[in-house]
Amino acid sequence: MANIERLQRVMDHIMDNPQHHFQGDWITHIELQAPGNEGAGYACGTAACFAGWATLLYAEEVGYQREGKSRHDQVFVPIGVEDPDVTQRIHVRSLAIQILDLKDHGYENSEATVLFSGGNSRSQLQAMVKDLANGEDIVENYRNGLYRREKV
Secondary structure, eight states, X not given: OOOHHHHHHHHXXXXXXXXXXXXXXXXXXXXXXXXXXXXXXXXXXXXEOHHHHHHHHHTGGGTEEESSSSTTOOEEEETTOSSOOGXXXXXXXXXXXXXXXXXXXXXXXXXXXXXXXXXXXXXXXXXXXXXXXXXXXXXXXXXXXXXXOOOX
C-alpha cells in the first residue's frame, strides 16, 4: 500500500508552493518573479514534478543524496558513497516509487505512471492522492476517465 503520509506531505508542499511545481520535468531550475515585486527582477528556484518533490523531500531519510551539484541533476546515490558505480545510481522516478511505496507493475499498469504523468494538474494530483489514501485503484480510475480535466 502506498505511503499515504508521504504522499500527503508532497501534495501539501506542492499546494503550498505552486510556483515551484512543474509537472513537466523531474527536477529543474526556474526563475520566479518575487511576489509583490513585479517588474523588479526574478528570483531563482527549483521546480519539480510530484516525483521530483518526493525525492527532494525524502531522499536523505531513505539514505540517498543527489549525485551532482546541478539543479538539473536527476540521479541519486547512496549517502557516503564517494565514487558510485552504475548499479548504485537511481533515477528520480525509481527512487520516488520506493519513497512513496507505489505499485509499479510495468509501465501501463503503474500507479507511478498515472501519478507522475507530465500532464497532471495540481487538482488532478490532489484527486489521485485522495483516492490512494482511500485505497482506490488510481490506474483503473484513470482508465475510466476519473481524472480528466474539466473543459474551460
